[in-house]
Amino acid sequence: MHPPPMPRPHSDRSSHTVSKWTTPIPQCSLPRFVFGSPRRSLSSRKILIDADSPDTRALSLAEYRLLSARVAVGLQKMGVNPKDRVLCVTSNALCYPALLMGTVMAGCIFASGQPALNQAEFHRLISFSKPSVIFASRATLPVALQAARMANHPDDRIFVFDDDILDGCGEPEGPIQHWQTMVASEWEGSRFWYPTVISSQEYNSTIMLLFTSGTTGEPKGVELSHRNYIAAAMGYIRRISSHPAWKYSPRLGGPENVRVLGSLAINHSVGQRSYCAIFPRMGVPLYLMRRNDFRSICEAVERFQITDAIIRSSVLTSMAKNAPVCRQYDLSCLRRVEACAAPMSQFTKFKLESLGIGYVARAWGLTETGTITGPDPLRPPKSETVGQLNATYEGKVTDSSDPSLTLKTGEVGDIWIRTPGSTRGYWNNPAATEQVMGAGGWISTGDVGYVDDEGNWYIVDRKKDLIKVNGSHVSPVEIESVLLQHPHVCDVGVIGVAVNEDEGPRAYIQTYPKTSVSAEEIHELISEKLPPYKRLSGGISFIEKIPRNASGKVLRSELRQLAISELGDYLGNYHGTMVYNITEKETQPTIWSHINGSEGDILDRYCISELCKGWPVYRDASEWNHYRHLFVDKGAFVFTTWSGGLPIDDFIKTSIKGRANGDHIMHRENGTLVDLNPTTSRAIGKMKATITQRFNWDGGGDWKVVYIKLFYEKDRVTPADGQTVPKFDRAELEKYPKGYQYLAVAQAKLGHPILNDLPTMNNKAFYKLYEAMDAWMEARPVGDLLEIPKEASPRY
Numbered sequence: 001m002h003p004p005p006m007p008r009p010h011s012d013r014s015s016h017t018v019s020k021w022t023t024p025i026p027q028c029s030l031p032r033f034v035f036g037s038p039r040r041s042l043s044s045r046k047i048l049i050d051a052d053s054p055d056t057r058a059l060s061l062a063e064y065r066l067l068s069a070r071v072a073v074g075l076q077k078m079g080v081n082p083k084d085r086v087l088c089v090t091s092n093a094l095c096y097p098a099l100l101m102g103t104v105m106a107g108c109i110f111a112s113g114q115p116a117l118n119q120a121e122f123h124r125l126i127s128f129s130k131p132s133v134i135f136a137s138r139a140t141l142p143v144a145l146q147a148a149r150m151a152n153h154p155d156d157r158i159f160v161f162d163d164d165i166l167d168g169c170g171e172p173e174g175p176i177q178h179w180q181t182m183v184a185s186e187w188e189g190s191r192f193w194y195p196t197v198i199s200s201q202e203y204n205s206t207i208m209l210l211f212t213s214g215t216t217g218e219p220k221g222v223e224l225s226h227r228n229y230i231a232a233a234m235g236y237i238r239r240i241s242s243h244p245a246w247k248y249s250p251r252l253g254g255p256e257n258v259r260v261l262g263s264l265a266i267n268h269s270v271g272q273r274s275y276c277a278i279f280p281r282m283g284v285p286l287y288l289m290r291r292n293d294f295r296s297i298c299e300a301v302e303r304f305q306i307t308d309a310i311i312r313s314s315v316l317t318s319m320a321k322n323a324p325v326c327r328q329y330d331l332s333c334l335r336r337v338e339a340c341a342a343p344m345s346q347f348t349k350f351k352l353e354s355l356g357i358g359y360v361a362r363a364w365g366l367t368e369t370g371t372i373t374g375p376d377p378l379r380p381p382k383s384e385t386v387g388q389l390n391a392t393y394e395g396k397v398t399d400s401s402d403p404s405l406t407l408k409t410g411e412v413g414d415i416w417i418r419t420p421g422s423t424r425g426y427w428n429n430p431a432a433t434e435q436v437m438g439a440g441g442w443i444s445t446g447d448v449g450y451v452d453d454e455g456n457w458y459i460v461d462r463k464k465d466l467i468k469v470n471g472s473h474v475s476p477v478e479i480e481s482v483l484l485q486h487p488h489v490c491d492v493g494v495i496g497v498a499v500n501e502d503e504g505p506r507a508y509i510q511t512y513p514k515t516s517v518s519a520e521e522i523h524e525l526i527s528e529k530l531p532p533y534k535r536l537s538g539g540i541s542f543i544e545k546i547p548r549n550a551s552g553k554v555l556r557s558e559l560r561q562l563a564i565s566e567l568g569d570y571l572g573n574y575h576g577t578m579v580y581n582i583t584e585k586e587t588q589p590t591i592w593s594h595i596n597g598s599e600g601d602i603l604d605r606y607c608i609s610e611l612c613k614g615w616p617v618y619r620d621a622s623e624w625n626h627y628r629h630l631f632v633d634k635g636a637f638v639f640t641t642w643s644g645g646l647p648i649d650d651f652i653k654t655s656i657k658g659r660a661n662g663d664h665i666m667h668r669e670n671g672t673l674v675d676l677n678p679t680t681s682r683a684i685g686k687m688k689a690t691i692t693q694r695f696n697w698d699g700g701g702d703w704k705v706v707y708i709k710l711f712y713e714k715d716r717v718t719p720a721d722g723q724t725v726p727k728f729d730r731a732e733l734e735k736y737p738k739g740y741q742y743l744a745v746a747q748a749k750l751g752h753p754i755l756n757d758l759p760t761m762n763n764k765a766f767y768k769l770y771e772a773m774d775a776w777m778e779a780r781p782v783g784d785l786l787e788i789p790k791e792a793s794p795r796y
Contacts (some may be wrong), residue, residue, distance in 0.1 A: 071099055081108075099179075209221040210367050236273075261297065298326050347484075373457050495538075506536065641743055
């Protein structure tokens with residue numbers, strides 16, 4: 001997660017923007033859009049492939065169409081009527097697209113539910129959609145069956161749904177029949193004629209119910225028609241197919257060198273549209289996954305030489321935080337990744353691209369509209385943007401208090417979208433429909449953001465999630481992005497709570513197992529990065545797991561309920577540390593940090609810690625023989641602001657000379673931790689210290705510059721008498737990177753040459769050093785740390 005950059009001063013251009021891509025929208029049925037006519041000869045190339053069993057379970061476009069037709073005939077033979085609902089609740093399955101398309105071929109409405117629903121939620125879903133037939137996976141069947149019986153749904157209209165039909169070995173589950181018993185024969189399916197050219201009324205009628213994430217309340221049934229589904233698909237296809245790699249090959253029936261990874265949940269809006277319509281129409285091989293953890297994704301990318309993927313942002317964050325593990329796989333074939341379902345930090349983007357991935361960019365969309373924006377395939381993705389409008393889409397930004405007032409580019413407000421791909425409304429919920437539908441076909445996205453002069457869109461946050469602090473809006477996403485920079489913070493969710501008759505941010509934090517972090521550390525990090533009104537005045541709470549829905553979005557409604565139970569009628573900050581134990585069955589990232597290990601490891605850590613502490617003690621005391629003894633005989637270097645990287649012996653000579661000239665630096669060690677890998681006999685010492693440099697300023701005052709380097713960097717000037725504050729020339733300060741400006745000016749005044757490309761939090765060199773640390777711990781080649789890249793502008 002990461003907030004977009006502050007918008008530049010706006011121009012006189014209106015924020016009303018139309019996509020630079022155009023495309024016709026076929027007026028036909030969805031099956032005709034994907035397959036063409038019922039008798040059209042289709043490619044035998046496998047395009048839907050089971051990533052777990054690629055050699056035995058895969059469907060060509062022709063096989064996909066035939067199975068869909070068999071489903072349609074089966075439904076009609078059961079007596080299912082046009083516009084009846086057919087409900088499917090399952091995790092990823094290769095036959096899911098055929099069940100969806102067969103339902104539409106039969107003239108029915110396909111409804112999809114989340115497999116993680118509990119019995120009460122399942123019962124509400126059945127009561128709301130009133131399905132004629134229910135298909136449930138074996139894992140969801142016990143809950144589905146009880147909920148269906150509560151709703152008086154007959155058992156003979158419930159079927160076990162899985163991919164065993166492809167082998168003809170589907171088995172019942174007690175009294176519930178396998179769905180292969182209702183599917184028609186291949187002979188019947190091959191003779192079925194689905195509608196192709198349809199009337200305008202049918203073209204705009206409901207064929208699909210997609211249920212929204214429900215992050216703030218009850219999920220709503222989003223109605224989609226043939227027109228909506230096709231228009232959204234065409235908008236996405238037009239954008240990505242502008243890249244030469246997606247050029248259609250008549251011989252193959254699709255692009256020649258594109259292979260897509262299907263890691264998203266198939267009942268997710270983006271996953272369903274992509275797997276059932278978009279990629280099959282394009283003839284692209286798609287490898288459907290049942291597991292979407294970062295290891296499984298890396299394995300699939302390497303095994304199948306995946307070129308393109310749409311992956312949940314939360315999974316990408318996990319990949320970035322486990323970069324050393326991901327480096328064990330060859331990911332260089334992965335040319336393009338689009339992040340979806342939640343915001344993604346620029347640290348995540350940079351870290352993933354350092355693994356060899358071509359580019360990682362954000363896309364943005366809604367269940368109600370389909371994918372709205374994405375990266376231009378012919379241009380490098382611009383940092384922090386969610387991309388440009390897909391074909392068939394137009395957008396505008398309006399004043400939050402007056403929707404009739406369209407703002408200029410660069411101005412932040414409510415985002416509205418207009419497209420033939422947007423929903424017809426919410427099923428049996430006219431009040432909710434009226435809330436999002438505006439005049440002239442515009443639909444409210446519920447997002448706050450802006451568009452720049454180049455047509456790049458930026459999302460600040462969900463409007464309903466913004467926290468109003470003393471009249472100013474605070475984005476939870478912005479605070480979450482800062483908190484995720486802490487190496488021990490695994491996940492986080494921020495909400496607003498009552499604070500002294502106002503509102504303030506409250507953070508819920510999940511740490512990595514075997515690690516701990518204090519509330520004080522969190523407050524210090526926020527104070528360093530954000531202004532006072534964005535600090536966590538609502539407090540901090542450490543919890544075992546951040547609640548997220550199946551799409552990966554933070555369930556802030558659950559966090560608000562948790563806050564009520566914790567705070568009651570008063571505000572009380574929770575200060576404490578939670579430590580988690582790892583069981584043998586859990587898969588966790590490699591932890592080299594302190595506390596854990598054998599007695600021998602603990603002794604090693606103590607010795608290494610003493611070694612680290614000797615560095616400032618011996619240097620400040622000018623005990624150069626003892627100081628030199630801390631380092632290896634050859635190849636040792638020391639890095640400082642005034643010396644850069646110097647061999648240890650040259651550094652000692654320079655230090656002795658400086659002392660003779662009256663220079664005096666004091667180091668105060670505040671804490672030392674040791675990362676230890678006994679297998680490779682490698683270790684890293686991490687010291688928290690305060691560095692004090694005394695110098696004289698014009699005017700006769702006696703001053704100290706304090707430069708504190710923690711996990712991030714800052715510097716400041718502290719008057720020696722605590723009262724008189726020196727005035728620095730801003731132009732002099734701006735010569736140096738933020739992070740050591742004051743220190744650099746002070747040391748330049750003492751006659752030291754100052755390097756201008758040292759690693760800071762906003763510099764690529766910072767990450768180069770940490771990647772080198774990862775390599776050192778794993779006994780991989782480190783490279784030359786003296787070759788710090790001179791990159792003036794940050795990459796992210």
